[in-house]
Amino acid sequence: MNLEKVKFNEAGLVPAIVQDENGEVLMLAYMNQESLQKTIETGVTWFYSRSRQTLWQKGETSGNVQQVKDICYDCDGDSLLIKVQQTGVACHTGTYSCFSGRSLIKTKDIAEKIFDEAQVYGNSAATILHDLYHVINERKMSPAEGSYTSYLFEKGQDKIVKKVVEEAGETIIGSKNMDKDEILYEMSDLWYHCLVLLAFHEITPSELLAELEKRRKGGNYHRFQRPE
Numbered sequence: 001m002n003l004e005k006v007k008f009n010e011a012g013l014v015p016a017i018v019q020d021e022n023g024e025v026l027m028l029a030y031m032n033q034e035s036l037q038k039t040i041e042t043g044v045t046w047f048y049s050r051s052r053q054t055l056w057q058k059g060e061t062s063g064n065v066q067q068v069k070d071i072c073y074d075c076d077g078d079s080l081l082i083k084v085q086q087t088g089v090a091c092h093t094g095t096y097s098c099f100s101g102r103s104l105i106k107t108k109d110i111a112e113k114i115f116d117e118a119q120v121y122g123n124s125a126a127t128i129l130h131d132l133y134h135v136i137n138e139r140k141m142s143p144a145e146g147s148y149t150s151y152l153f154e155k156g157q158d159k160i161v162k163k164v165v166e167e168a169g170e171t172i173i174g175s176k177n178m179d180k181d182e183i184l185y186e187m188s189d190l191w192y193h194c195l196v197l198l199a200f201h202e203i204t205p206s207e208l209l210a211e212l213e214k215r216r217k218g219g220n221y222h223r224f225q226r227p228e
Helices: 033-044 117-121 124-141 149-154 157-178 180-200 207-218
Strands: 015-022 025-031 046-049 054-057 068-072 080-086
Touching: 025 033, 025 046, 033 046, 033 054, 033 080, 080 124, 124 149, 124 180, 124 207, 149 157, 149 180, 157 180, 180 207
Parallel strands: 015 080
Antiparallel strands: 015 025, 046 054, 068 080
């Protein structure tokens, strides 16, 4: 593929629409030149995370990889169409496509979950996080009247981070009080608001768990140095 035909934007990115062999649109993500080149070389999709500012492989955690069949650029050269053979599902929420059941016109369009998060992510704690994140993301995409989660997204980042700081403070107070019930209650509030913050930045629990897994295996992060 002649990469000179692709026009990357001022951030060095180009939107990439992913489509399966039957023509169904699966997802939209972004590529930089490195991830595009890596996709061509490996035959599976690699994208660029705008929030984490790093490359990521589709299906690296879940196993739902995308085998690339063709890559096309549009008439202006500023967007890509990637035709793939999809393994499993494309959406981290369990639906086949990231657009399944999310119609702005057909209000009764309901997405069918194809996989069981417990089988994909391996334990009940991760399943609960993904289920809650799915609900939070639905409130973000389709605001519901009277929903506290929708209210947070409506108010925006400042309100969300303010609540994270507030709940962190209340968790600390519970700890200082040596009160287990208070700690559990406030920590649950803190985790919930952290998931809202992740959804605001379009970061999934899978990405967070993958980062924790790297650290468990001795990844390069803030290493402890004992004071002299």
